Amino acid sequence: MAKKDKLQPLQVFQYLPGTNCKKCGFLTCFAFAFALIGREKRPEDCPDLLTEQYISALDFLNGHFGGDFSVEKTGLLIDEEKCCGCGDCVAVCDKCQGTVMFGSGIVIPRNVPPVLKIVDGRVRVVEWESCKRCMDPPEYCRVCEERCPFGALELVR
Amino acid sequence: MKLTIVTYRDIFLWSERYKENGQPAAALVRLSPKDLADLGIAAGEKLKLTNEEGSIVVDVLAEPKCPSGYGYMPVSPLVNRLTTCRHGKLPNFKHIEVKAEALES
Amino acid sequence: MSAGEMVCTACSCLCDDIEIEIENGRIVSMEKACRKGTAFFFGSENERLRTVHLVDGKQVDTDQALAAAAGLLSRARRPLVFGMDNASLEAQRQGIELARMLGAVLDDSSSFCQGKLTHDILTGTLPSCTFDQIHDSDLIIYWGSNPHNAQPRHLSRFSLYAHRKYHEMGATRYVTMAVVDVRESETAGAGVAHRFFRILPGEDSNFIAAIIEGIKGNPVRKDASGFLKLLKQSRHCVIFAGLGLTYSLDNDFSLFYEMLKHLGGWMKTFVIPMSGHYNVRGFNYSLYNATGCVNKVNFAGGAVSHGDEFSLLEQVKNRAADCLLIVGADPFSSLPISVLKHLDGVPLVTLDPFRTATTEASSVVLGVSLTGLESGGTAMRMDGTTVTLMPAKWTDKQSDVQILERLKELLRP
Numbered sequence: 001m002a003k004k005d006k007l008q009p010l011q012v013f014q015y016l017p018g019t020n021c022k023k024c025g026f027l028t029c030f031a032f033a034f035a036l037i038g039r040e041k042r043p044e045d046c047p048d049l050l051t052e053q054y055i056s057a058l059d060f061l062n063g064h065f066g067g068d069f070s071v072e073k074t075g076l077l078i079d080e081e082k083c084c085g086c087g088d089c090v091a092v093c094d095k096c097q098g099t100v101m102f103g104s105g106i107v108i109p110r111n112v113p114p115v116l117k118i119v120d121g122r123v124r125v126v127e128w129e130s131c132k133r134c135m136d137p138p139e140y141c142r143v144c145e146e147r148c149p150f151g152a153l154e155l156v157r
Numbered sequence: 158m159k160l161t162i163v164t165y166r167d168i169f170l171w172s173e174r175y176k177e178n179g180q181p182a183a184a185l186v187r188l189s190p191k192d193l194a195d196l197g198i199a200a201g202e203k204l205k206l207t208n209e210e211g212s213i214v215v216d217v218l219a220e221p222k223c224p225s226g227y228g229y230m231p232v233s234p235l236v237n238r239l240t241t242c243r244h245g246k247l248p249n250f251k252h253i254e255v256k257a258e259a260l261e262s
Numbered sequence: 263m264s265a266g267e268m269v270c271t272a273c274s275c276l277c278d279d280i281e282i283e284i285e286n287g288r289i290v291s292m293e294k295a296c297r298k299g300t301a302f303f304f305g306s307e308n309e310r311l312r313t314v315h316l317v318d319g320k321q322v323d324t325d326q327a328l329a330a331a332a333g334l335l336s337r338a339r340r341p342l343v344f345g346m347d348n349a350s351l352e353a354q355r356q357g358i359e360l361a362r363m364l365g366a367v368l369d370d371s372s373s374f375c376q377g378k379l380t381h382d383i384l385t386g387t388l389p390s391c392t393f394d395q396i397h398d399s400d401l402i403i404y405w406g407s408n409p410h411n412a413q414p415r416h417l418s419r420f421s422l423y424a425h426r427k428y429h430e431m432g433a434t435r436y437v438t439m440a441v442v443d444v445r446e447s448e449t450a451g452a453g454v455a456h457r458f459f460r461i462l463p464g465e466d467s468n469f470i471a472a473i474i475e476g477i478k479g480n481p482v483r484k485d486a487s488g489f490l491k492l493l494k495q496s497r498h499c500v501i502f503a504g505l506g507l508t509y510s511l512d513n514d515f516s517l518f519y520e521m522l523k524h525l526g527g528w529m530k531t532f533v534i535p536m537s538g539h540y541n542v543r544g545f546n547y548s549l550y551n552a553t554g555c556v557n558k559v560n561f562a563g564g565a566v567s568h569g570d571e572f573s574l575l576e577q578v579k580n581r582a583a584d585c586l587l588i589v590g591a592d593p594f595s596s597l598p599i600s601v602l603k604h605l606d607g608v609p610l611v612t613l614d615p616f617r618t619a620t621t622e623a624s625s626v627v628l629g630v631s632l633t634g635l636e637s638g639g640t641a642m643r644m645d646g647t648t649v650t651l652m653p654a655k656w657t658d659k660q661s662d663v664q665i666l667e668r669l670k671e672l673l674r675p
Contacts, residue, residue: 083297084169084297084414085295087296088417091417091418091419096431117294118295146453149448149451172297172301175302175305175306175311224463227444234594237596242579242600246513248598251463251505251509252464252509
């Protein structure tokens with residue numbers, strides 16, 4: 001899923017009441033929009049959204065941020081129903097997480113097992129510790145999300 | 158309104174074929190928003206496609222990047238009720254001319 | 263529990279790195295296989311989706327079913343053998359011999375798919391390469407094909423992501439992937455393809471003509487000049503020709519070949535047809551070795567004749583065939599109903615591991631094992647490489663090779 005197809009915080013903000021009532025625990029509605037995208041809060045956590053006036057906005061937000069999900073440690077959210085098992089993420093992750101780049105163009109291999117694996121036609125995470133987001137310092141790599149043709153992978157952070 | 162249907166392949170519908178009682182939801186057509194407005198229907202409603210070979214009823218989905226006058230349908234036995242094959246030519250899987258009309262619900 | 267590697271026969275990629283675990287004769291898990299392959303093999307576990315030997319809807323044993331099939335085929339005056347795209351090379355050899363013995367017309371789905379391109383590759387007029395040679399290329403073009411839906415592991419295992427020079431990091435791009443298609447498919451989407459050229463349905467010939475004009479130095483439409491710029495930078499290009507190109511050009515590739523000839527001035531171009539069933543290329547190869555034609559062959563009178571009138575579609579439309587032997591194909595799902603209505607009253611003999619629309623309409627159904635999982639053999643990948651299939655699971659069903667061999671023995675005059 002390319003960045004332009006992803007729901008951006010400002011787009012989410014437009015569905016929120018915009019009253020900055022602070023009932024959700026955040027100072028502004030814009031901060032709540034970020035929390036929704038980061039899957040830290042659910043749409044029901046905004047009391048105003050539950051009123052009659054915002055029923056269509058709540059439907060829209062539940063379509064994107066509702067339902068059952070579990071965000072993994074590195075912020076990866078997998079929608080198994082959308083995955084076709086093509087293995088593109090496994091291939092690009094292997095090329096990316098297996099190496100670290102220092103300076104301009106010096107590539108050093110990391111000797112780590114693969115992060116992702118295709119099991120029963122769906123993508124699974126098998127080894128968290130190999131992800132570049134678990135390195136010290138972390139590198140916020142997003143190739144798996146960018147290269148997924150069906151948008152089954154989403155990095156929420 | 159006249160439409161030209163182009164078929165495409167969909168892996169999710171294809172996988173449904175190997176499930177028991179898996180009724181693949183192949184009855185859908187993707188149209189440009191302009192054609193939807195011209196037909197006077199919204200996404201999710203039913204559309205009737207007719208030509209000399211037969212007629213089918215399909216659900217409508219909007220695809221913003223679809224050119225006007227064309228529709229995309231997944232390959233399935235259903236779409237083959239509309240396809241034909243003229244002498245010495247390949248079957249017109251990618252060029253099915255149909256008449257589309259909105260169905261009163 | 264046993265774990266091992268197997269070859270997936272759900273599409274023409276023939277991925278040979280699938281890891282399968284089998285416990286008590288049931289598949290427990292499959293690793294690396296895509297959704298298509300997983301659905302195919304897990305579906306084969308469900309007995310209600312599988313075929314048994316049937317004569318007129320009643321279950322019979324192998325001998326009775328074979329006798330009924332032989333009876334129908336021997337009574338037929340103009341039999342037609344169709345399919346064998348989902349059969350191993352050994353089964354295809356038996357099928358070709360059987361068709362020759364019956365004096366039948368022999369055809370497969372390549373007559374309305376990629377048969378023309380495969381014919382030109384086999385006769386040497388169209389340059390083609392294997393997947394290994396993709397590593398030398400700097401431009402990969404998917405023309406009218408959508409591998410993420412038809413051959414899901416094509417990119418990750420063979421073409422772009424498997425490319426030796428493909429790097430996720432770094433500013434220089436050594437290999438470019440372009441998509442020419444009528445629909446912005448998943449492959450053409452922003453995250454995957456580097457360049458996408460959208461053309462209108464049926465416009466491929468205009469687009470190709472514009473490229474040829476551009477090569478000659480004439481001003482052309484904007485997207486064609488962009489495509490030409492991409493071609494000018496390339497020295498080695500692989501074109502994956504999909505069904506979109508074949509249907510749009512309506513099997514007349516003369517303009518496409520003229521473009522390739524012009525491109526030959528500065529670059530090497532190779533074409534690989536994207537076929538659907540796992541062994542279409544193998545059938546074309548087997549029949550080409552046996553007769554010199556890739557499909558649409560008539561064995562009547564002991565001689566071999568070839569012509570467009572021997573394709574399945576023409577034979578059915580003209581009601582020329584009076585008995586059909588269908589081996590591992592499903593024409594009732596994939597062909598126009600306006601053509602299939604001419605098959606009313608024509609007895610069908612079908613060999614298929616799965617229940618399909620065709621087996622429901624058949625007089626005699628011969629339930630066979632699933633090649634790749636339950637029986638072995640060899641098959642040819644879409645690029646022409648032969649892959650050995652090893653059975654991973656035991657079955658009491660007979661393979662299509664054994665059934666065709668026994669049918670041949672029964673029909674031997």
